[in-house]
Each structure stands twice: as C-alpha cells, then as structure tokens.
Amino acid sequence: MLEIRNLTKIYDDGTKALKNVSFKVEDGEFLVIIGLSGSGKSTLLRCINRLIEPTEGEILWNGKDIAKADGRSLREVRRQIGMIFQHFNLVKRSSVITNVLSGRLGYVSPWSSILHHFPSEDRKRAYDALEMVGITDQAAKRADELSGGQQQRVGIARALMQDPSMILADEPVASLDPVLAHSILGYLEDINKQRDITIMCSLHYLDLVQQYSSRVIGLRDGNLVYEGSNADIRKMTDDEFKEIYGKEAVRVNAGSISGGADE
Amino acid sequence: MSNPYKVTKKPLLPPAVSAVLSLIVPGLGQLLSFRIRRGLFLLFSFVSIIGLFIWRLQVIAHREIGLQAKFVKSFSREPFFIVFICAAVIALWIWIIYDAYKTAGGKNEKGLGIFVLVLIMFFSLGWQISEINLGKMIREFPEAWPPLSRILWPWEAAVTRDTSSVTAEAAILVDDTANPPAIPEYIEGEPYIKSTPTFGKMSTLDEKNNMVLGDIIHLEGSGFEPDTLTEIYWEDSIGNEFRPRQDGEYVSLVTDGDGGFTFDLVIPYRLTPPSAVGQQIHRVQARQTSEVGPVKASEPLRLTIVLMLETIFMGMMATFFGIILAIPLSFLAARNLMSGSWVTVTIYYVIRTIFNITRSIEPMIWALIAVVWVGLGPFAGIIALTIHTIAALGKLYSESIESIDPGPIEAIQATGANRLQTIMFAVVPQMIPPFVSFTIYRWDINVRMSTVIGMVGGGGIGFLLVQYIRLLDYKSAGIAVWFIAITVAILDFVSSKIREKFV
Numbered sequence: 186m187l188e189i190r191n192l193t194k195i196y197d198d199g200t201k202a203l204k205n206v207s208f209k210v211e212d213g214e215f216l217v218i219i220g221l222s223g224s225g226k227s228t229l230l231r232c233i234n235r236l237i238e239p240t241e242g243e244i245l246w247n248g249k250d251i252a253k254a255d256g257r258s259l260r261e262v263r264r265q266i267g268m269i270f271q272h273f274n275l276v277k278r279s280s281v282i283t284n285v286l287s288g289r290l291g292y293v294s295p296w297s298s299i300l301h302h303f304p305s306e307d308r309k310r311a312y313d314a315l316e317m318v319g320i321t322d323q324a325a326k327r328a329d330e331l332s333g334g335q336q337q338r339v340g341i342a343r344a345l346m347q348d349p350s351m352i353l354a355d356e357p358v359a360s361l362d363p364v365l366a367h368s369i370l371g372y373l374e375d376i377n378k379q380r381d382i383t384i385m386c387s388l389h390y391l392d393l394v395q396q397y398s399s400r401v402i403g404l405r406d407g408n409l410v411y412e413g414s415n416a417d418i419r420k421m422t423d424d425e426f427k428e429i430y431g432k433e434a435v436r437v438n439a440g441s442i443s444g445g446a447d448e
Numbered sequence: 449m450s451n452p453y454k455v456t457k458k459p460l461l462p463p464a465v466s467a468v469l470s471l472i473v474p475g476l477g478q479l480l481s482f483r484i485r486r487g488l489f490l491l492f493s494f495v496s497i498i499g500l501f502i503w504r505l506q507v508i509a510h511r512e513i514g515l516q517a518k519f520v521k522s523f524s525r526e527p528f529f530i531v532f533i534c535a536a537v538i539a540l541w542i543w544i545i546y547d548a549y550k551t552a553g554g555k556n557e558k559g560l561g562i563f564v565l566v567l568i569m570f571f572s573l574g575w576q577i578s579e580i581n582l583g584k585m586i587r588e589f590p591e592a593w594p595p596l597s598r599i600l601w602p603w604e605a606a607v608t609r610d611t612s613s614v615t616a617e618a619a620i621l622v623d624d625t626a627n628p629p630a631i632p633e634y635i636e637g638e639p640y641i642k643s644t645p646t647f648g649k650m651s652t653l654d655e656k657n658n659m660v661l662g663d664i665i666h667l668e669g670s671g672f673e674p675d676t677l678t679e680i681y682w683e684d685s686i687g688n689e690f691r692p693r694q695d696g697e698y699v700s701l702v703t704d705g706d707g708g709f710t711f712d713l714v715i716p717y718r719l720t721p722p723s724a725v726g727q728q729i730h731r732v733q734a735r736q737t738s739e740v741g742p743v744k745a746s747e748p749l750r751l752t753i754v755l756m757l758e759t760i761f762m763g764m765m766a767t768f769f770g771i772i773l774a775i776p777l778s779f780l781a782a783r784n785l786m787s788g789s790w791v792t793v794t795i796y797y798v799i800r801t802i803f804n805i806t807r808s809i810e811p812m813i814w815a816l817i818a819v820v821w822v823g824l825g826p827f828a829g830i831i832a833l834t835i836h837t838i839a840a841l842g843k844l845y846s847e848s849i850e851s852i853d854p855g856p857i858e859a860i861q862a863t864g865a866n867r868l869q870t871i872m873f874a875v876v877p878q879m880i881p882p883f884v885s886f887t888i889y890r891w892d893i894n895v896r897m898s899t900v901i902g903m904v905g906g907g908g909i910g911f912l913l914v915q916y917i918r919l920l921d922y923k924s925a926g927i928a929v930w931f932i933a934i935t936v937a938i939l940d941f942v943s944s945k946i947r948e949k950f951v
C-alpha cells in the first residue's frame with residue numbers, strides 16, 4: 186500500500202508544483218490522475234520513485250518512507266516500482282531485448298550487467314515479457330526502428346521485468362493514436378487484473394479514464410481537488426469538472442476534455 | 449533588453465552644446481544624450497585610430513625627432529597612407545560632431561556609413577601595420593622560383609645509383625725547388641697522371657685579399673675511361689682534399705677518345721698550417737666517377753618514409769592516450785551528470801576550466817615544454833599532442849554527454865539501476881556515435897599536427913623538413929612536403945568516410 190502524506194514539491198526556480206498533497210493507494214488499484222497541463226501530475230508520479238526529490242512530506246510504501254530512502258534502499262524501492270513514460274524513454278540505439286533486459290538492472294550483479302551479461306532466466310523472462318505484449322519478433326531490432334505503439338510495448342515489457350508491485354505510468358498514451366491508446370491501456374489493465382499490480386497512471390481523456398480507472402484523483406495547480414471512484418467519475422458533475430479543469434473549461438462531449446488553459 | 453538606438457531619456461544638453469563637446473572629445477556629446485553605446489564606440493574608435501596612427505608615424509620615421517618632423521618624413525615615405533588616414537580622421541571627426549548635434553536634437557540615425565568608414569580605417573591601418581607588400585611578392589618571385597620549383601617537383605632527388613671512381617695522383621712540391629718528387633711510376637693499363645714540373649709556387653693572397661696566381665703545372669693523363677668527365681682534386685700537405693677552381697669554376701675536363709688528357713693547372717691557393725715544417729708535398733688527382741648498379745631510393749626518400757611512419761604513429765599514440773584519459777575526465781566535465789551536489793559542481797568547473805586553458809595553448813607550445821621535459825624526439829611530440837588531445841576531446845565528449853536525451857537515463861534509474869549501470873546502459877549507447885566521430889576527427893588533426901610538431905623538436909617528419917630547409921636542400925624538403933601532403937589527403941578522405949558511417 187502506498188500512502189502520500191502532505192507531499193510538497195517546490196522546484197529550484199520557486200514553482201510550487203505540489204502543495205500538501207495527501208492520499209492513499211490500495212494494492213491492486215488502477216488509480217488515474219487527471220488534471221490540466223502543469224497541474225503537477227508528472228511531478229507527483231516522479232516524486233514517488235524519487236526521480237524528483239520531494240521538498241516535504243512522506244511517501245509511505247508498505248510502511249517505509251520512500252522520501253527518506255537513499256543509496257541501496259532507494260534502488261531496492263525503485264526496482265519494485267516500474268515506470269512507463271509518455272515518450273517511451275527507450276535507449277534508441279540499443280536493441281529491443283537489451284532495453285527489456287535493462288529492467289532487471291536492479292536485481293542483477295552490477296559488474297556482470299555492465300558487460301551486458303544477464304542470467305539465462307532473465308533472458309527467458311525478457312522473451313516472456315515481449316510475448317506478453319506481442320512483439321517477440323522485434324527482439325533483435327534497434328529500439329528506434331519500432332513504431333510508437335511498439336516502443337511503448339517495449340516500455341511495458343521493461344517495467345514488467347522489474348517484477349513490480351506497482352507501475353507508474355506518466356501519460357503512457359499521449360503520443361499514440363486512439364486505437365493504440367486502447368491497446369496499451371488494455372495491457373496495463375491485464376497487468377493490473379491478472380498480476381495484481383497496482384497501477385498509477387495519468388491520463389488526459391475522460392473516456393479512457395472512465396473505461397480503465399478503478400479510482401481517480403484530480404490535481405489543480407498542485408492541489409488535490411478531486412477524489413472519486415470509477416462510478417463517481419462516470420457521473421461527474423459540471424461543478425466537479427470545473428473544479429479540476431477551471432471555470433472556462435467546456436465539456437465538449439461526454440468523453441474528451443477541452444481545457445481553458447494551455448495545451 | 450533596451451534597444452541601444454532607442455532614446456529612453458531626454459538629451460541633457462541642447463544640440464549646439466553637444467556638437468561643441470563632441471568637437472573637443474569625440475563621442476562626449478552622444479554620451480550626454482544618453483546614447484551610451486554609440487558614444488563609447490565613437491570615442492573608442494577615434495582614440496584608438498589616432499593612437500595607432502601616431503605609433504605608425506613613429507615606426508615609419510623612427511629617426512626623426514618631434515611629431516611634426518616625423519609627420520613630414522612619413523608623408524614623403526608613404527604619402528597615400530598618410531593622406532588617406534588624415535582625411536578619414538577629419539571626416540570621422542566632422543561626422544561625430546554632426547551626429548552629436550543630431551542626437552541631441554532627439555533624432556535617431558543608424559549611421560551605417562560611419563561604421564563602414566571606421567572599418568576601412570582599421571583595415572588600412574592593419575594593412576600598414578602587418579607590412580603587407582604585394583609588390584615585393586611579385587618582384588621577388590623570379591628569385592624564389594628555383595628553390596620553389598625544386599620543392600614542387602623534387603623527384604629526381606628521390607632515387608640514386610651507387611658510384612665508383614677511378615683516381616690517379618701525382619706528388620707536387622710547393623714553394624720550394626730542392627729535391628722535387630719523382631714522377632709516378634707508369635703501369636700499363638692503369639689510370640696514370642704526371643705533372644711537369646713536379647714543383648711550383650702556390651697561388652697566394654696579397655694584403656688586399658686579391659688572388660696572386662701561382663705557377664702553372666702541365667698535367668698529362670692516360671688510361672682513363674675515354675670521353676668522360678674527369679674532375680681535378682687537390683690534396684694539401686696534411687691530407688685535406690678540395691676541388692680547386694679556375695676562373696670561378698671547378699676544374700674539370702673531358703678525356704679524349706683514348707682515355708688520355710693534357711691540362712694546364714694553376715697551383716691553387718691553400719693556407720698552409722703554421723705547424724707545417726719542412727718539405728710541403730701536395731698531391732694533384734684526376735678522378736672519374738661513374739654511376740653503377742641499379743636505381744635505388746635515395747637517402748632523403750628513405751628518411752622521409754621512415755619519419756612519415758614515425759609521424760603517423762605519433763599521431764596515433766597521442767590519440768590513443770588522449771582517448772583513454774579524456775573519457776573518464778569528460779564524465780566529470782558534463783554538467784548534467786555533475787549537477788548533484790556542490791562538490792560535483794566544483795569538480796565540474798575545475799575540470800572545465802583546465803580543459804579550456806589547456807586547449808587554448810597550441811600543441812606546438814606544449815611541444816616546446818615537453819622538449820624541455822623529456823628531451824628532443826617523438827616522445828616529446830606525443831606528450832604535447834596527448835595533452836592537447838585530452839583537453840580537446842574531453843570538451844567535445846563532455847558536450848556530447850550533455851546533449852544526450854535524459855529520458856532513457858530516468859527510465860534506467862527508475863528500474864533501480866546504480867550509477868555505473870545507468871551510465872553503461874543509458875549514457876554509453878547514446879555516446880558511441882559522437883565519440884567515434886570526434887575521435888576519428890581528432891586522430892586526423894593529431895597526424896596533421898605531428899607533421900609540424902617536429903619543427904620545434906618534437907620528432908616526426910617536421911624535424912627532417914626543417915633540417916632540409918636550413919641546409920637549402922630544397923629537393924629533399926620537397927620530398928618531405930609531398931609525403932606530408934599525400935598522407936594528410938589520404939587521412940582526410942579515410943576519416944570523413946569513417947565518420948559518415950557512424951553519424
């Protein structure tokens with residue numbers, strides 16, 4: 186279980202990206218974070234695995250405070266939490282299989298791994314992961330030869346290699362077309378349901394939110410302004426919507442959101 | 449940012465006063481109208497042009513005393529230069545006054561023309577200061593042509609053949625007549641020379657260093673190769689050999705159809721050593737040299753090839769050591785990897801600064817230092833090139849580390865990888881193409897540099913080239929120049945091909 190307590194992030198330039206945010210994530214949830222661009226979604230997700238240093242607050246992960254972890258203990262926490270990125274963040278010039286194997290780096294011996302030597306069970310696991318996302322035939326290709334959808338599937342396979350208890354996904358489908366978006370979120374849903382891995386995912390489109398989330402939180406200007414179940418989000422009122430997306434925001438139709446702010 | 453051409457404050461003084469101020473101190477009027485940059489530019493240009501001009505007067509007429517005398521003298525020496533600068537200074541001055549008047553009136557003119565005028569003035573001063581002399585270049589070309597042509601086409605000197613010589617000699621008693629030596633014994637079929645008489649007075653120098661010719665001896669030879677060039681040599685009483693000249697030319701003759709000759713030789717001048725006592729016996733020799741055996745590479749060609757190889761390997765070794773040391777240092781000099789704590793940031797700044805200073809000192813200067821350190825030779829050159837390479841590659845490497853995509857690094861960190869793993873998996877793969885490309889480029893530069901680093905004693909072909917030029921052996925120098933040019937051209941081609949592959 187993950188519990189965020191009074192999390193605040195102030196960037197070096199003084200931007201207050203998160204203001205005293207507190208919430209809980211139960212094991213097995215598919216938690217979606219919504220909010221306008223700049224509301225602090227990425228900041229929140231990156232604080233959880235400490236790609237960004239939180240300024241204040243606690244991040245309790247099964248009772249231990251991630252915010253205070255460092256060195257080895259931080260790496261041990263990180264390997265339990267997979268991450269998927271909007272721009273995939275694959276190592277472009279490396280092969281697909283190397284990208285997938287790099288998900289094991291937190292487990293294997295550092296010295297043999299830097300020589301690209303991985304235990305054979307890890308190699309098998311890597312093929313299994315690629316099989317799960319349906320791209321075993323691409324294993325030997327260079328990562329940048331793949332299409333966007335395929336690259337994101339490699340990203341998922343890499344996260345799965347960590348044998349994670351939770352996966353953080355920062356706008357995993359924002360650079361993909363709607364069909365691919367459903368396919369990628371479908372994989373995340375499978376992972377969530379079948380392997381009982383908690384998912385924390387930021388999304389921009391309300392129809393996707395409604396379809397995949399089990400619970401939703403909304404951020405606005407770094408404040409937590411909304412918390413609701415899947416049922417709640419399906420019958421979200423205009424007032425709640427405006428609370429998250431601002432007064433000028435207009436709901437174009439049941440699904441998509443048109444923000445009044447930038448983007 | 450404020451626009452320098454925009455008047456933000458009202459001019460302090462009325463136009464006429466501004467104009468007068470700029471008459472006294474060019475640019476002051478503009479400054480007081482708050483056209484700070486314009487005023488400073490005009491003031492600085494005006495003062496430095498006047499300063500440079502006075503310096504040149506000093507140089508052109510360094511014997512004259514007093515500015516006026518110097519001016520008059522300089523005018524007679526370089527009228528065009530003096531008139532042009534004076535006219536331009538006056539034009540500039542008038543323009544500055546006019547401009548001060550205008551700006552104080554609140555007008556804004558770009559004044560592009562005046563920038564061009566200032567530029568032309570600096571250009572003509574530069575021309576004069578750097579002693580550019582196109583006329584000399586053309587006038588002296590005929591004299592420069594013979595050595596130049598030897599450098600351009602040196603290939604006759606690239607091959608030689610072995611020589612063998614046949615010599616006959618006869619003894620001559622000089623400055624004495626008692627007991628002259630006998631004529632040599634004649635042996636059938638052997639080259640033979642005899643002199644009549646076998647004694648005589650040597651040529652001498654009078655008090656005014658004019659040559660006073662000595663006695664003439666009649667030489668008769670036989671048994672040489674027929675119709676062949678034969679050189680006359682003289683060996684003095686202590687065994688030193690030289691070629692005597694007659695009417696400024698070395699003495700030589702061509703044998704007749706039977707291999708014989710006759711020749712009248714003036715006994716040459718030779719300063720006899722003061723220690724020489726008693727009878728002074730010299731020898732006259734007739735010598736025929738001929739080329740025998742197959743054509744082979746000449747000494748200069750062989751030396752050039754050997755040193756060219758040395759040069760290429762010097763460049764290679766320097767690049768190799770440079771890479772090994774530059775890679776670890778470049779990681780410490782990459783801002784994105786070193787932004788962690790104040791310690792790492794300090795290391796970053798220190799290494800960056802060292803790189804910049806080291807790089808700004810040319811390899812030739814490093815070579816001078818290295819020669820003091822390890823002595824003349826290729827090792828000094830390698831040290832110099834390595835030092836420069838570390839700094840140059842270190843900077844290029846660290847800049848390409850800085851420009852890498854941080855996304856994959858975050859992704860690898862997020863898997864729980866440690867720092868070393870992150871570097872090996874996320875940084876190194878992104879680094880390979882720029883690293884290869886920069887390294888090849890540097891190897892190319894290093895071989896080029898090592899061709900000249902020998903000029904200051906750093907080994908390699910440059911050393912040989914300078915020697916040949918000092919000995920006025922332009923053909924051998926030409927061979928070295930050609931080899932350098934060919935090697936550099938090949939290298940250029942190869943390195944650009946390899947780089948194309950990797951980028």
Ligand SMILES: Nc1ncnc2c1ncn2[C@@H]1O[C@H](COP(=O)(O)OP(=O)(O)OP(=O)(O)O)[C@@H](O)[C@H]1O
Binds near residue numbers: 197224225227228229
């Ligand atoms: N490295 C940084 N330094 C300073 N400010 C930052 C930095 N990263 C983000 N911010 C600021 O923090 C705020 C939150 O940014 P964040 O990226 O978390 O928003 P987001 O909700 O993920 O937006 P988007 O939907 O566009 O990804 C923004 O105002 C942003 O400008």
Ligand SMILES: [Mg+2]
Binds near residue numbers: 227228355
């Ligand atoms: Mg974001």
